[in-house]
Amino acid sequence: MSRYVLGLSGGPFRGHETYGMPDIYFHDASAVILAPDGEVLWAAEEERYSRIKKTTWFPANAVTAGMRTLGLSASDIDAVGYYFDERFCDHSLNDIYFWRSDVPRRTARELIHERLSELSIAVADADLQFVDHHSAHAAATQHGSGWSEDSLVVVMDGGGGRDSTTAFLQRDGSLRRVGRLPLEKSFGMMYAYATHALGYRWGDEYKVMGLAPYGDPTRFTRLLERVAPTDPINGVRLNAEAFRHGLVESGWKLRAAEDPFDQIHKDFAAAVQLWLETNALRLIRHWRDETRTTRLAFSGGVAHNSTLNGRILNSGLFDAVYVHPASHDAGAALGAALIRRGDFRSPSPRPFSPYLGTEYDVVDIERAAEAFRPLITVRPAIDAVREAAALLADDKIIGWFQGRSEFGPRALGNRSILADPRPAVNRDRVNFAIKSREGFRPFAPATTPEGGDKYFDLGGADTSFAYMSHVVPVRPEFRTSLGATTHVDGTARVQIVDAQQNPRFHALIDAFAQLSGVSVVLNTSMNNSHEPMVETPVDAIRLLLTSSLDALILEDLVVTRSATTDLADFTIELPVHVRLEWRLPERQWFLLDIAARTYHRQRRISPATAAVISERSAITTSVTDETRELWRLRWIDVVKIGAATEGTTSAR
Incomplete structure (x- = not known):
């Protein structure tokens, strides 16, 4: 009998019945499918299909897409691994049940079986395994490293069940826990707390990392030492009240989400980033000394802090470092599947490939067009690679959309926005006109192995630069000529593209080098700030x-925009997480984001636009401007009259 194993992350509820569950519960829903021999055949995040960032919904769309792509039937799946232990899941559900008497009382196991049965997947109760969260992260990361040698595996995040940081020793194909920090001693939660202080919200920690090089950390160093002291044994001891009071005493200016950053905010970001780097390194050094290992596999949400990873790489602590491209909770679905299978060692000597999602054929693309x-x-295109290179050389x-979508938060050459890395102004062009995000945010340079050594200082431990996981110095002589991809501190989060792993993207970089003399392109994810990375051809054309x-x-x-701007052949459709609502007290129409449970999101719209939505009528000239703005912000979708796009539903 075949033994395909399904790995899952995400919540146990359908999207419309999350019952007020906080956004920090069960985030980064994803699905992974392993072959009977343990090969990773499929991995994708649910957000790519639902179009909801960091979604907590059960990954039904990702599971369905995976089985369809692989040609599997529901009966081929006969074992399932879930990325949290059962006791923790039931405890989290009880938090909801305590306050909501209207919610049916079901255990996590019952709910997961229900969700699977809705996809016609029936597995024996013994074949559904709930997995310790940090063990799942560790298994995925050790598998990706491909190492057989002894290694230290560190998982560091906001919190995974009862732990916030865990150290394992990998030896002879097994993982032994050698250290842990409890939830209340969390490095990740300390960084998240600082993220909120800067006017951002949960999930925006990477923005703080990008802001940090603009500040001077000395302004807040003593405050952080006083309110968040750390040591390798006890972790972080955050005094939240003293933290808030200390900020006020320093002249802190509260910042709303859309407010500009003052220098005090930049200095604080710099101090928090330095605090994380200093104390995470101290903790990792402690466990390195305890285990006497020379290899580090690093995972968990904190492992997406690529500046910290660069510090680890150049610390001299290790001969080799590996950071998984899906170190966040989506990657824990892979670890859960591997643990359910009973062996997390990779069956292949090839490097871990992140290109594990859906590939779209000519029929899909023509239908989207x-x-x-x-x-x-x-x-x-006569030659798509050369035409793309010529466009880039023409500024x-x-x-750039090709092949299977990437697993993880980075665009690695299959769902990418690309630009010439030389003019510094291109950073602003991409940030403001396309990504709709803050101007301080940096972009990654993608280059070839030869270009990596030429343009960047890649010294330090042996590692893979294929996943944009490490910030490294740009060589001084190239910082001006790579103006769009060199951050203010002279660094870059580099991606080195291997010709075997991604031959077409590698060929594009080579073709651009022939025209420009520079074997680097600016690479960032294909999306704007209001949506996840694109998945389908429809998503790409929408952008x-x-x-x-x-x-x-x-x-x-x-594909280019035509001269036609009239939307008379189109109507408005609402995404699955948006509802149209008439509010009597205000006597106004609103769009409500039902997926944003922790942060209330709404948008007032005109009666004329509300009428188009509710009647599914043609978009008239009088509402075209409002429609285009709502479309850009992803409150709505624009579809041909009589048609429907994937991932959307009609107004309710």
Whole structure:
């Protein structure tokens, strides 16, 4: 009998019945499918299909897409691993049940079986295994490293069940826990607390990392030492009240989400980043000394702090360092599947490939193009790689869509926005006109192995630079000539593209080098700040039409905006997480984001636009401007009258 194993992360509820569960519960839903021999056949995050960032919904769409892509039936899945232990899941559910008497009382096991049965997947109760969260992270990361030698595996996040940081010793194919910090001693939660202090919200920690190089950490060093002292044995001892009072006494200016940053905010970000680097390194050094290992596999949400990873790489503590490309909770689904299978060692000597999602064929692409005609023009490329390189050399910003989508938060050359890395102004062009995000945010340079050694200081421990996991210095002589991808402190989060792992993207970089003399391209994820990375051809064309992208290379097609701007052939459809509501006290129409449970999101709209939504009528000239703005912000979708796009539903 076949033994395909399904790994899951995400919540046990359907999207419309989360019952007020906080956003920090069961986030980063994903699905992973292992072959009978343990090969990773499929991995994708639910957010790519639901279009809800860091979604907590059960990953039904990702599971369905995986089985469809692999040609599997529901009966082929006969074992399931889930990324949290059962006791923790039931405890989290009881938090909801305590306050909500209207919610049916079901255990986590019952709920997971229900969700699977809705996909016609039936597994024996003994074949559904709930896995310790940090063990799942560790298994995925050790598997990705491919190491057989003894190694230290460190998992560091906000909290995973009862622990916030765990150290394992990997030896002879087994993981032995050698150290832990409890939830209340969390490095990740300390960083998240600081993120909130800066006017951001949970999940925005990477923005603080990008802001940090603009500040002077000395302004807040003593405050952090006083309110968040640390040591390798006891972890963090955060005094939240003293933290808040200390900020006020320092002249702190409370910042709302859309407010500009003052220098005091930049200094605070710098201090928090330095605090994390200093204390995480101290803790990792302690466990290195305890285990006498020379290899580190690093995972958990904190492992996406690529500046910290760069410090670890150059610390001299290890001969080799590996950071998993899906170190956040989506990657724990892989570890849960591996543990359920009973062996987390990789069956293949090849490096771990992150290109594990859906690939779209000519029929899919033509159907997507037809959905947006006459707003776009489409033509076949004579040579897509060379045409893309020519566009970049002509200072055009393009979308680059090819092959299977990436697993993890980084665009690694299959769902990417690309630009010429030389003009510093391109950083602002991409940040403001396309990504709709803060101007201080840096972009990654993607280069070849030869370019990596030429342009960047890659000294330190042996590692893979394939996943944008490490910030390294740009060599001084190239910092000006790589103005769009060199951060203010002279560093960059580099990606080195291997010709065997991604031959087409590698060929594009080579082709650009022939035209420009520079074997580097600016690479960032294909999305704006209001949505996850694109998954489908429809998603990619939608971004083209709601941004300043100059062109979209969609496999072997070149797609551009047409001169037509009239939307008379189109109507408005609401995404699955948006509802239209009439409020009597205000006598106004609102759009409500039902997925944003912790942070209330709403948008007032005109009666005319509400009428188009509720009646599914044509978009008239009088509401075109409002429609385009709502579309750009992803409150709505624009579809041809009589058609529907994937991932959307009609107004209710």
